[in-house]
Amino acid sequence: MTRSRKDPDRRVRSKKKRSESSRQWLERQLSDPYVKRAKDDGYRSRAAYKLIELDERFDILKHAKRVVDLGIAPGGWAQVVRQRRPKAGIVGIDLLETEPLDGVTILQMDFMDDAAPEALIEALDGSPDLVMSDMAANTVGHKQTDHLRTMGLVEAAAWFAIEVLEDGGTFLAKVLAGGTDAELLALLKKHFSSVKHAKPPASRKGSSEWYVVAQGFKGRN
Numbered sequence: 001m002t003r004s005r006k007d008p009d010r011r012v013r014s015k016k017k018r019s020e021s022s023r024q025w026l027e028r029q030l031s032d033p034y035v036k037r038a039k040d041d042g043y044r045s046r047a048a049y050k051l052i053e054l055d056e057r058f059d060i061l062k063h064a065k066r067v068v069d070l071g072i073a074p075g076g077w078a079q080v081v082r083q084r085r086p087k088a089g090i091v092g093i094d095l096l097e098t099e100p101l102d103g104v105t106i107l108q109m110d111f112m113d114d115a116a117p118e119a120l121i122e123a124l125d126g127s128p129d130l131v132m133s134d135m136a137a138n139t140v141g142h143k144q145t146d147h148l149r150t151m152g153l154v155e156a157a158a159w160f161a162i163e164v165l166e167d168g169g170t171f172l173a174k175v176l177a178g179g180t181d182a183e184l185l186a187l188l189k190k191h192f193s194s195v196k197h198a199k200p201p202a203s204r205k206g207s208s209e210w211y212v213v214a215q216g217f218k219g220r221n
Contacts, residue, residue: 034202038076044099047134048076049202050211055084057198058213060170064088066128068120068164070111070157071135073098091124111135111153117160131161133173136209150176154212155184162191162220169217177208188214 034046043049055061061084069078072092078101081090092098093107093116100106105123109116121127135157137149154173161171171192180188180197188195193216203209 043076043079044074045076046202048080050134050200051077051080051132053200053202054172054198054211054213055080057200058196058215060130060132060172060213060215061085064130064170066124066126066166067091067130067132068124068128068160069093069104070131070133070160072104072106075099075101075104075106077132077134078104089124089126091120093120111160112156117164121164127164127166129166129169131157131165131169131171133157136174150174151181151184154180158184158188158214161214161217162187165217167217167219171212171214171217173212175210175212177210180212185212188212191218191220192216193218 034049038044038046038048041048051060061081064081064085065087066089067081067085069081069090069092071094072078073094073096075092075098078090078092081088082101082103086103090104091107092104093109093111095108095110097108098106107116107119107123109119133154135150135153137153154175157173158171161169165171171188175197180195185195192214195212195214197210197212199210203211
């Protein structure tokens with residue numbers, strides 16, 4: 001006998017196949033007002049509102065002319081930049097495939113690849129005045145390991161920003177609970193006039209993510 005699509009046995013089997021983490025993620029998505037808002041506003045992800053809220057607080061995009069977006073997929077941050085600074089040049093990079101965005105150059109490659117920094121600058125055709133990173137390492141379920149892996153990406157992004165930013169430029173990056181590690185924080189304070197941490201309202205309360213906003217790049221000396 002063919003069962004209907006509403007067959008309760010099928011639903012039970014389907015639920016059993018889901019992992020607990022997948023079930024929790026789905027419940028968060030279905031109950032998250034930012035997810036619905038992103039869909040209504042045409043953004044590719046709820047992360048767009050994190051950048052919007054950070055920009056409203058710190059004027060991150062006010063003078064942006066050339067922007068590097070590290071970990072661009074699925075493209076929500078780049079969409080915000082395009083809306084607020086339509087004439088800005090934007091180059092993004094991600095291991096994941098990212099659907100094309102009008103006016104945005106997207107490189108599908110590993111940012112940790114030795115060739116990535118040069119490829120980004122070549123595609124941007126000049127030095128950026130904003131480097132932003134929403135990168136996070138794939139989690140393995142061990143809190144300390146996950147923190148170290150993600151902060152390794154943040155450190156690489158920070159050194160990249162220091163090497164390529166124009167004077168006065170901005171570096172924005174996602175960090176984890178506890179903020180930026182002391183050594184990295186000292187590095188940023190050496191090269192930027194202002195270094196602050198913020199957790200935008202769009203960041204889930206239960207999330208360990210924060211953002212470091214380093215503004216007023218002072219140069220490489």
